[in-house]
Amino acid sequence: MKTAVIYARYSCDAQTEQSIEGQLRVCNEFAAQNGIIIVDKYIDRATTGTNDNRAAFQKMLADADNKPVWDIVLVYALDRFGRNSIEIALNKQRLSKNNIILISATQRTSVNIDGSKNLDGILLENVLIGLSEYYSVELSQKVRRGQRESRRKGNFLGGRPPYGYRVENKKILIHEERAEVVRLIFDLYVSGKCVREILEELNKRGILYNSKPIYQSTLFNILKLEKYTGVYRYDGEVYMDMYPQIVDTAVFQRVQRMMDKNKHGSSSRNTDFLLKGKLFCGRCGMKINGDSGTAKSGEMKFYYTCSNKKRFRGCSKTSLKKEALEKCVIDATLKLLNTPEKISRLADEVVKLNEQISKEQSILNLLISERAKIQKSLDNVMIAIEEGIITSTTKARMTELENSLAEINMKIAAEESKLDRTLKKEDVEKFIIEALASEPKAMIELLIDKIILYEDRIEIFYIYGNNTDPDEPNLEVHRDFFLSSQKIKITQRGFEATFELKL
Ligand SMILES: [Zn+2]
Incomplete structure (x- = not known):
């Protein structure tokens, strides 16, 4: 039997807000339905004005660190847990260090009550964290624009330059001694020496890399580094004025062809x-x-x-060929997830959740309640004026209030414009599709529990718990993997796809 504490907080936005009693009722109902015993409650009642220290919340986090008897924190909605998605994620992480999970009575969370993981929730969380990083700062775009300008001017942006180069006054210059080593490595490879022989040769000459002998992987990185030809590609742009050329372009291209041809020495x-x-x-x-x-x-x-x-x-x-098997698994997983309907629904959820969180952005709420107070004071002064009580102090007070009001209206407009900029569905969709396509490894890590290889089929088990939604993929996705026809067929409730596969 799972035990939980409820955390409830009343936020300033009274229009859409559930009362504390409402939150407790929903949480208690959820607990009863799911067989959870509530052992305690932490409640932050609305305090006046700017007080936002959330004492009960801090106490709950502190208690969580001391091996409490409960293993779940139940909230009405996830936004109780922080003012933005990053804060929520951080607080959640602190709980999970103590093996405590956060459950929302009204929203899907990444972890289910039984501790199993939930695909949508995990994705949503990752997308949210990703997106808030992506969007939170207009700055990042400005920075990128600035960096692009710097690169165009040939300026080095920091970090450590590749082997063979050095930096002086933001410009990349050739480190002559090391550049000689780079050229030697390329020449030896072109002359047909294998990687082991090149390493031996370098050793013999006492050549070091960061005061250690050069590793095989370093050698490969050197052989693959296009910057040595003076070409630097970044973010879809090509910069020709950043890196002075060390290796002849023809030699470099020849080395690339040789490496492609015999994938030489790259061991398992x-x-x-x-x-x-x-x-x-x-x-x-x-x-x-x-x-x-x-x-x-x-x-x-x-x-x-x-x-x-x-x-x-x-x-x-x-044995199965590495590339073919990996491609098969990635394709199958993409097919499963990367459908317009699924992405559209996921994007909807992200947008919705984000709106919910944004609404509670405390800065805006504080400003709005502040404005109400100023407006009220101003109304009082107006009444005084109407009643003929005009003194020099009333006038001064009125000017002061009017100035504050103008100022706060500007701040509110600024905050609101930030909200306007929040997620657009098509942007979220684009983000998800790109994330799925560009991070196959992360995707496998995140989504796949295990894969069983039979002689005639493959079974892929996705990390996906407590699934009762018939529209969702199964816990177990069964794939027939027919070697003879060189095709795999995927069948799964209402979902079929065939892939060409060469093994
Ligand atoms: Zn075996």
């Missing part, structure tokens, strides 16, 4: 196996790990192989 250790830790063998149940081998042509090949097979030869499961 520094290859990114996206599905690492998620794969299990359908034949023997053991883990499936990343693996590599060298083909007759000398080309490096990457696979996923059953660990039982690899170590003890105890399993006959066929």
Whole structure:
């Protein structure tokens, strides 16, 4: 049986606000429906004016740090937990450190009562945090514009310049001694030396990188760095005046072609196996790990192989090609999530939740209540004037109040214009689609619990708990993975898709 405390707070916005009693009632009903025992309540009653220290909230957080008997904080709505999405996320994080979860009686949260994770909630939370970073500062755009200008002027923006360069007065200059090493590395590679031989040669000459011998991965990064040809690409723009050229463009391109051709030396250790830790063998149940081998042509090949097979030869499961399997899993997950309806609905929720949170932006609320007070004082002065009580002090007071009123109206307009700028649905949709497409690894990490590879099919288990909505994807998505037809077919309640797959 789960135990919870309720946290309730009354905010200034009386029009849409639930009373404390209303919040408690909704929370208690939710607890009763879900078999949660309420052991305590923390309540911040509306205090007059600007007092916003939320004593009960602070006490609740402090109690949470001291191994309390409760494991859930139940709120009417998530916005009780902070004045913006970042604050909410931070406070939530503090609870989760103590294994306490935050549940809203009226909104979906990323974690369900039983501790299982909720896909929409997780996405929503990530999108919100992402978006607030994306939108909160107009500044960031200005900064970006400024940075672009700086780059156009060839100015270095800070950080450590790549090996072979040095910085002086914001300009990037060639570090002659190191540039020689860079050229040597490119020349050795072009001459057909393999990575191991190049490293040996560098060692022999006593060449160090940050006072250590050069690692294989560093060597690859050097061989791949386009800046050495004087070309710098960033944010869709090409800057030609930032990095002086160290390596001949033709040599660089030749090296790229050679590396593509024989993926030389990139061992399985520094290859990114996206599905690492998620794969299990359908034949023997053991883990499936990343693996590599060298083909007759000398080309490096990457696979996923059953660990039982690899170590003890105890399993006959066929290895699968890394790229093909990863593509299959990513495509399937995208297909599942990346439908216009799903994204549209998710975007709606984000916009709605954000509006709710924005409404409670305390700055605006404070300003509005402040304005009401000034208006009231001004009305009183007007009455005094109408009643013929005009003194020099009344006049002075009136001017003062009128000035304050004008000032506060400007501040309110400024705050409100910020609200106007809040999320547009199409922007949110765009953001979600981009996030899904550009972060396959994060997506896999976030959404996939485990994948079981059978000889004839793949089963992908998504992290998705307590799902009763028939429109939502299943906890288990079953995929048939027919090697012979080189196609996978996905079937799932009302959802079908076929992918071409070459294995
Ligand atoms: Zn196996």
